[in-house]
Amino acid sequence: MLSRLLGPQRRYLWFWVFTGPFVIGLTVFGYVPLLWSITLSFFDAHNTVTPSHFVGFANYTAILSDSAFTSSLATFAVFSLFIVPATYALSLALALMVNRLRLARAFFRSVFFLPTACSYVVASMIWKLSIFNGVRFGLANTVLGWLGPDPVAWLSTTRPPWYWVVIVTVRLWLQAGFYLVLFLAGLQRIPGTLYEAAAVDGARPGWQVFRYITFPQLRATSVAVVLLLVINAFQAFDEFYNLLSTARGYPPYARPPLVYLYYVALGQGQDLGMGSAGAVVLALVIAVATVVQARWFGLGRKEA
Amino acid sequence: MGEGLRSFARALRVVILIALAVLFLIPFYLLVRNGLASESDITAAHWTFFPTHVRWGNVRELFDDPSVPMLHALWNSTRIAVATTAGTLLLASLAGYGLARIPYPWANHVFYGILGTLMIPSAVTFVPSFVLVSTLGWISTLRGLIVPTLFSGFAAFLFRQYFLGFPRELEDAARVDGLGYWRTYWRVVVPNSAPVFAAVGAIVFIGSWNAFLWPLVIGQDQQSWTVQVALATFNNGQTVNLHEMFVAAAVSILPLLVVFVVLQRFIVAGVERSGIDD
Numbered sequence: 001m002l003s004r005l006l007g008p009q010r011r012y013l014w015f016w017v018f019t020g021p022f023v024i025g026l027t028v029f030g031y032v033p034l035l036w037s038i039t040l041s042f043f044d045a046h047n048t049v050t051p052s053h054f055v056g057f058a059n060y061t062a063i064l065s066d067s068a069f070t071s072s073l074a075t076f077a078v079f080s081l082f083i084v085p086a087t088y089a090l091s092l093a094l095a096l097m098v099n100r101l102r103l104a105r106a107f108f109r110s111v112f113f114l115p116t117a118c119s120y121v122v123a124s125m126i127w128k129l130s131i132f133n134g135v136r137f138g139l140a141n142t143v144l145g146w147l148g149p150d151p152v153a154w155l156s157t158t159r160p161p162w163y164w165v166v167i168v169t170v171r172l173w174l175q176a177g178f179y180l181v182l183f184l185a186g187l188q189r190i191p192g193t194l195y196e197a198a199a200v201d202g203a204r205p206g207w208q209v210f211r212y213i214t215f216p217q218l219r220a221t222s223v224a225v226v227l228l229l230v231i232n233a234f235q236a237f238d239e240f241y242n243l244l245s246t247a248r249g250y251p252p253y254a255r256p257p258l259v260y261l262y263y264v265a266l267g268q269g270q271d272l273g274m275g276s277a278g279a280v281v282l283a284l285v286i287a288v289a290t291v292v293q294a295r296w297f298g299l300g301r302k303e304a
Numbered sequence: 305m306g307e308g309l310r311s312f313a314r315a316l317r318v319v320i321l322i323a324l325a326v327l328f329l330i331p332f333y334l335l336v337r338n339g340l341a342s343e344s345d346i347t348a349a350h351w352t353f354f355p356t357h358v359r360w361g362n363v364r365e366l367f368d369d370p371s372v373p374m375l376h377a378l379w380n381s382t383r384i385a386v387a388t389t390a391g392t393l394l395l396a397s398l399a400g401y402g403l404a405r406i407p408y409p410w411a412n413h414v415f416y417g418i419l420g421t422l423m424i425p426s427a428v429t430f431v432p433s434f435v436l437v438s439t440l441g442w443i444s445t446l447r448g449l450i451v452p453t454l455f456s457g458f459a460a461f462l463f464r465q466y467f468l469g470f471p472r473e474l475e476d477a478a479r480v481d482g483l484g485y486w487r488t489y490w491r492v493v494v495p496n497s498a499p500v501f502a503a504v505g506a507i508v509f510i511g512s513w514n515a516f517l518w519p520l521v522i523g524q525d526q527q528s529w530t531v532q533v534a535l536a537t538f539n540n541g542q543t544v545n546l547h548e549m550f551v552a553a554a555v556s557i558l559p560l561l562v563v564f565v566v567l568q569r570f571i572v573a574g575v576e577r578s579g580i581d582d
Contacts, residue, residue, distance in 0.1 A: 014485045018402025022395045025455040037432030111325045117564040119514035121532040122553045130334045185576035238516045283428040
């Protein structure tokens with residue numbers, strides 16, 4: 001009887017022996033900063049983390065009326081409008097092609113997956129200084145030169161905004177392989193019998209099979225991929241910072257939310273109150289976006 | 305569809321794939337080409353596909369250049385990535401096992417509390433985390449670069465999912481032998497879970513080696529620069545030569561490519577599992 005009573009209680013103890021260290025760490029380095037930041041957002045906190053001057057919603061009104069903040073949201077919108085469809089289409093197309101290979105499938109998957117190992121810093125360096133270098137010896141300008149046109153100053157031309165070509169292609173290269181792997185896994189899960197049935201029903205291989213079998217069957221994968229792409233685009237910082245900032249500082253264009261936040265909270269002013277307010281606003285934006293998107297696609301509905 | 309048409313489509317597919325594969329490899333080619341070229345080869349008016357003289361001396365030049373603390377940055381990155389990987393594997397695997405296997409009435413709440421942190425984008429937490437770390441006095445220390453990153457909800461989640469599918473018979477056999485949770489875990493579960501440790505370990509290691517925003521924010525003085533921060537500093541400045549920058553980038557990516565190629569099978573499996581299902 002006693003051992004029976006002790007049994008479950010020892011179990012509780014063991015549960016916390018296993019999970020305790022992790023949970024404590026996550027609380028201290030995850031939840032505490034979050035709550036602290038929410039607090040800071042209601043204070044005047046220049047260069048201090050223990051402010052005493054309560055300002056209510058002043059930081060929020062300040063940041064929401066700051067045109068630099070709203071334009072950073074617009075920058076994110078433009079960026080995701082480019083990068084989300086582009087990555088989705090490329091990685092799905094690659095997955096479809098690689099999946100139908102009989103030979104060298106692992107080889108091609110490896111080649112497309114390899115950039116995943118590269119850092120945004122290194123990739124940005126290659127893009128900025130070698131491929132899209134604004135002078136004549138840059139690779140893109142060399143190729144252009146063979147065709148005729150004059151060299152383009154890719155990163156400093158705002159009309160037309162050529163810098164988007166550089167920003168979008170670097171991320172496309174870095175992340176396509178990751179989503180290719182997700183799509184390949186999704187394709188493997190489609191039961192072969194569906195294709196046999198489609199063939200019996202006279203569906204033509206190619207577009208019809210893709211339209212009525214493959215694409216609907218990839219629904220769950222597609223939803224996850226789009227969600228991840230949007231969230232990751234929202235957090236873009238590395239390539240913007242490394243492509244655009246120079247010894248003279250960061251140009252006034254192409255500042256996504258995180259770059260904006262970086263300069264507000266950790267730049268010269270060290271305005272942690274306003275930076276925290278910005279972080280909270282961004283958290284709300286992404287939470288709403290995630291929920292809306294999940295509703296839209298019916299994620300969270302139990303799948304059979 | 306005729307047989308001829310079908311094999312034409314197949315051939316076309318292969319040609320497109322090869323073209324795209326070449327395109328995807330170009331950045332790596334540029335890294336090596338520029339890294340082993342002389343400055344005048346890189347900036348020449350006419351494109352040279354490979355330097356006329358391969359200059360391995362660029363590597364030594366890089367490490368001999370006192371204005372570029374590359375060796376120290378590599379050493380920092382190595383220590384940080386190794387410690388982060390080891391710590392994450394230990395903490396997250398224990399938590400994942402506890403959540404998956406030890407009955408506890410509030411286990412689901414704990415799990416959702418961990419899952420909740422995955423919903424909070426790191427974009428949103430870097431300011432508050434910076435605040436915390438600076439309060440602790442950990443700016444520009446290895447501690448500040450390592451400890452806050454050790455508690456990965458993502459890793460705990462992957463381990464939990466994996467342990468849920470771990471064959472119970474093995475643990476039952478250990479139980480019969482009189483082993484408790486602790487010793488069952490270390491003697492039976494861990495030795496039989498190498499693939500998941502390899503997958504999570506590789507993903508964490510690569511993520512840590514390539515991390516940029518956190519090391520940039522925390523590693524403020526040169527002593528605590530990681531490789532990525534050092535590279536970014538050269539990249540944004542105008543003091544360093546192109547060939548030196550590219551050879552530095554190539555050196556920085558080399559250890560990672562080795563990890564990546566050796567463990568690729570596990571990484572792919574880990575990425576697949578991180579997908580959506582469950």
